[in-house]
Amino acid sequence: MSPVLAVEAQLETLRQRVDLALDAALPAESAWPQTIHRAVRYSLFAGGKRVRPMLVLAAGEAAGGAEAELMPLACAVEMIHTYSLVHDDLPAMDDDDLRRGKPTSHKVFGEAIAILAGDALLTRAFHLMAEAPDDCSGDRLRRRLEATAILGQAAGTSGLIGGQVMDLESEGQDISAESLECLHRAKTGALLAACVRGGAILGGAPLPERDLLDRYARAIGLAFQIVDDVLDATEGAEQLGKTAGKDAAQKKATYVRIHGLERARGMAEALLREALAALQPFGERAALLARLARLIVERHA
Amino acid sequence: MSPVLAVEAQLETLRQRVDLALDAALPAESAWPQTIHRAVRYSLFAGGKRVRPMLVLAAGEAAGGAEAELMPLACAVEMIHTYSLVHDDLPAMDDDDLRRGKPTSHKVFGEAIAILAGDALLTRAFHLMAEAPDDCSGDRLRRRLEATAILGQAAGTSGLIGGQVMDLESEGQDISAESLECLHRAKTGALLAACVRGGAILGGAPLPERDLLDRYARAIGLAFQIVDDVLDATEGAEQLGKTAGKDAAQKKATYVRIHGLERARGMAEALLREALAALQPFGERAALLARLARLIVERHA
Numbered sequence: 122m123s124p125v126l127a128v129e130a131q132l133e134t135l136r137q138r139v140d141l142a143l144d145a146a147l148p149a150e151s152a153w154p155q156t157i158h159r160a161v162r163y164s165l166f167a168g169g170k171r172v173r174p175m176l177v178l179a180a181g182e183a184a185g186g187a188e189a190e191l192m193p194l195a196c197a198v199e200m201i202h203t204y205s206l207v208h209d210d211l212p213a214m215d216d217d218d219l220r221r222g223k224p225t226s227h228k229v230f231g232e233a234i235a236i237l238a239g240d241a242l243l244t245r246a247f248h249l250m251a252e253a254p255d256d257c258s259g260d261r262l263r264r265r266l267e268a269t270a271i272l273g274q275a276a277g278t279s280g281l282i283g284g285q286v287m288d289l290e291s292e293g294q295d296i297s298a299e300s301l302e303c304l305h306r307a308k309t310g311a312l313l314a315a316c317v318r319g320g321a322i323l324g325g326a327p328l329p330e331r332d333l334l335d336r337y338a339r340a341i342g343l344a345f346q347i348v349d350d351v352l353d354a355t356e357g358a359e360q361l362g363k364t365a366g367k368d369a370a371q372k373k374a375t376y377v378r379i380h381g382l383e384r385a386r387g388m389a390e391a392l393l394r395e396a397l398a399a400l401q402p403f404g405e406r407a408a409l410l411a412r413l414a415r416l417i418v419e420r421h422a
Numbered sequence: 423m424s425p426v427l428a429v430e431a432q433l434e435t436l437r438q439r440v441d442l443a444l445d446a447a448l449p450a451e452s453a454w455p456q457t458i459h460r461a462v463r464y465s466l467f468a469g470g471k472r473v474r475p476m477l478v479l480a481a482g483e484a485a486g487g488a489e490a491e492l493m494p495l496a497c498a499v500e501m502i503h504t505y506s507l508v509h510d511d512l513p514a515m516d517d518d519d520l521r522r523g524k525p526t527s528h529k530v531f532g533e534a535i536a537i538l539a540g541d542a543l544l545t546r547a548f549h550l551m552a553e554a555p556d557d558c559s560g561d562r563l564r565r566r567l568e569a570t571a572i573l574g575q576a577a578g579t580s581g582l583i584g585g586q587v588m589d590l591e592s593e594g595q596d597i598s599a600e601s602l603e604c605l606h607r608a609k610t611g612a613l614l615a616a617c618v619r620g621g622a623i624l625g626g627a628p629l630p631e632r633d634l635l636d637r638y639a640r641a642i643g644l645a646f647q648i649v650d651d652v653l654d655a656t657e658g659a660e661q662l663g664k665t666a667g668k669d670a671a672q673k674k675a676t677y678v679r680i681h682g683l684e685r686a687r688g689m690a691e692a693l694l695r696e697a698l699a700a701l702q703p704f705g706e707r708a709a710l711l712a713r714l715a716r717l718i719v720e721r722h723a
Contacts, residue, residue, distance in 0.1 A: 148579060154587040157579050208541060213533035232514035233590055236537065240509060241583050243541065247548035248574025251567045259560025262567060266552045273549025278449060278458050282542050286455040289534055 128412045132175060135409075139174040140166070142192045143199060146249055160230045160238035161245075165203050168221045172417065173198040176316035177323075179409035180334055183400075186324025190261065194268050194319045197246035201276050202312060204242035207235055209285060247273070268319040275315035284308025288373070296374045302343065304374070309349075310342030317410075334410075336399035341414050344392035347385050348418055350375035354382060356421065393418040429713045433476060436710075440475040441467070443493045444500060447550055461531045461539035462546075466504050469522045473718065474499040477617035478624075480710035481635055484701075487625025491562065495569050495620045498547035502577050503613060505543035508536055510586060548574070569620040576616035585609025589674070597675045603644065605675070610650075611643030618711075635711075637700035642715050645693035648686050649719055651676035655683060657722065694719040 143165060150158050174195035181191035210217040210225040211232060217225055227235035250269040253262060274280060284307030291304065317338035321331050354377040376385040396414040400407040444466060451459050475496035482492035511518040511526040512533060518526055528536035551570040554563055575581060585608030592605065618639035622632050655678040677686040697715040701708040 152579075154579070154584050154591070156591065157583060157587045161579070204541075208537055211534075211537065213537060233512075234587070236509055236512065236514060237583050237587060239541070240505075240544065241579050243544055244574060244578045244583065247551075248571060248578060250548075251551075251570035251574055253564075253567050257564075259563060262560060262563040263554070263558075266554050266563060266566065269552035270549060273545060273552055277545045277549060278453075278455070278462070278542050282458060282538050282545065283455050286458045286535070286538060290455070290457065 124408070125412075128408050131409065132412065132416075135175055135178055136171050138188070139171050139178075139192075139195055139199065143196050146196050146200075147245065156230065156234055157237055157241055160226055160234050161241050163229060164207050164220075164226050164238060165200065165242065167223055169199065169203065171199060172413065173202050173312065173316045175409070175413055176313065176338075177320040179407075179413055180317040180320030180326075181324035183334070183403050183406045183410055184321045184324030184326035184330060185406075186320070190264075190323050191320055193249050193252070193265075194272065194316075194323060197249050197272060198312065198316050198319070200242040200246035200249075201272070201281070204239040204246070205276075205281055205285070205312075207239040207242070211235060214285070214289065243276075264323050264325070268322050271315050271319050271322070275311040280307050280311030280315075284311070291374050294374070298379050301374050301376065301379060305343060305346040306339075309346045310339065313342040313345060314338035330403075333399045333402060337396045337410065337414070340392045340396035340399065341417055344389045344396070344414075344418050347376045347389045347392070348420065350377045351382065351385050351389070352421070353377075389418050425709075426713075429709055432710065433713065433717075436476055436479055437472050439489070440472045440479070440493075440496055440500070444497050447497050447501075448546065457531065457535055458538055458542055461527055461535050462542050464530060465508050465521075465527050465539060466501065466543065468524055470500065470504065471721075472500060473714065474503050474613065474617045476710070476714055477614065477639075478621040480708075480714055481618040481621030481627075482625035484635070484704050484707045484711055485622045485625030485627030485631060486707075487621070491565075491624050492621055494550050494553070494566075495573070495617075495624060498550050498573060499613065499617050499620070501543040501547035501550075502573070502582070505540040505547070506577075506582055506586070506613075508540040508543070512536060515586070515590065544577075565624050565626070569623050572616050572620050572623070576612040581608050581612030581616075585612070592675050595675070599680050602675050602677065602680060606644060606647040607640075610647045611640065614643040614646060615639035631704075634700045634703060638697045638711060638715070641693045641697035641700070642718055645690045645697070645715075646718050648677045648690045648693070649721065651678045652683065652686050652690070653722070654678075690719050 147161060147165070148158050150162055152158050177195040177198060178188065178191050206220060207226045209215050210220055211227055218228055219225065225235070226238055230238065247269065250265065250272065253265055257265070276282065278286075284304055287304045288308060291300070296304075314335065317334050318331065321334045326334065353375065376388065380388065393414055397411055400411050403410075448462060448466070449459050451463055453459050478496040478499060479489065479492050507521060508527045510516050511521055512528055519529055520526065526536070527539055531539065548570065551566065551573065554566055558566070577583065579587075585605055588605045589609060592601070597605075615636065618635050619632065622635045627635065654676065677689065681689065694715055698712055701712050
């Protein structure tokens, strides 16, 4: 098998293990009260690519950590990502009918259950981080808390939530390139960076390695959002699985709107090179992280 | 000073310390993005009586714990309680315009910000639990995680969120006395019980004491909801600070509707006696917990 194919196979295996772990971390659909568990599973298993959990696992592996110590955070970040999508799609927010090619949660279950399903995913994410095995050493408990604090910071008002507030407030406004970058570092970059940093901490990475992985994480975080904007401007609803051209219709600030299509593409590629450069000292240990960076920048949906 | 007055003074001091700790745990109103921090503080400092934080501190004190170890949980439970009120009040849920005598969050800040303010409070609650001091021993870290897991369970789909789902689904329906108790054990009782149990764990209570405190917590949890129903049926909007008689208007299942006013009052008093009986073996150490139980059952708003 070629090295690229071997990495692909490894990613596919990881994706399946993440799905199994997510399934095990949630009550069954038949558990009381059924509606909420159906809604939670509907959004969590709607075909997400599991980029964030794989970043956790790949960063943890680069640092030499064991999968069992990384998986709670891998599941937690995907739950938090999914909750943010469910709430962002609500009529009071971005009012989206489609997500990953399927009707959004509030379209299927109604607004009240969609709000509560988001709340449930957010709650379960942190609950999962707190469920440590009895035989955990003090060091492992400390790492667990440290990774949870990083996750809390990234999901809070200086991260995910702050970015969504700024996004709502910038609709229909002209915003500067600097403000746009600030918005996306909060809305998309913070959680992606927390995946990498949290994985590195759980994996026991020493400080110099953490710094390199932070550089990698900042670069791919921004690249991720730029590619999102490019795709919204260039792809149809069928490829995206969500309403296309919506950013332009809502006069949202995007990289394409501010910098133009070609310059935005160039920025994404420069950030990819920066991310890969940060991984150099890790050699083969960072093969998964390198592949994930390429997948993020070269994706088509 | 009489013993009762001394306990009152102690409760008032604790209440003030909780408010200071809550203030310190949140970004300033001027922090970016300001809207969300204004909304978070608007609801968190809207005149809540801080029953839940005081249960944490009182249970922890009964177990012999230090306040510094208990305060993060005390703040976290109040944040989670407040988030649940903000989301429950939303138009898609109970659609309430008034809370504690003031316009609800979505009336002041709009629905989008109210949803995000709830999300921010929930996120910050768990974030706070993960911020352990560097010099924490392994034992203390383990207790911290255990208390966080109990909080996660209580706030999740088998607790707070599950209770709200059941509440929404039972509107306009006839439900049995058993279902009503199940609903309230989830919606109100679980978080109150988590305050007591979490405080006991952080305070280092041995298992037999934990069991007694659990008995206390179950009794006051149910009593709390029964008193709520009695007040909704008997007090005006001015006393309650929220729309009165709403349960009856919405044909909500309540203890008063199922059991009648007098029997509901009798049930609350029997539960108070049960709670106080569970505290007997603690003697003076449980003076605060005893006073809180009385305050819960004898309150007028």
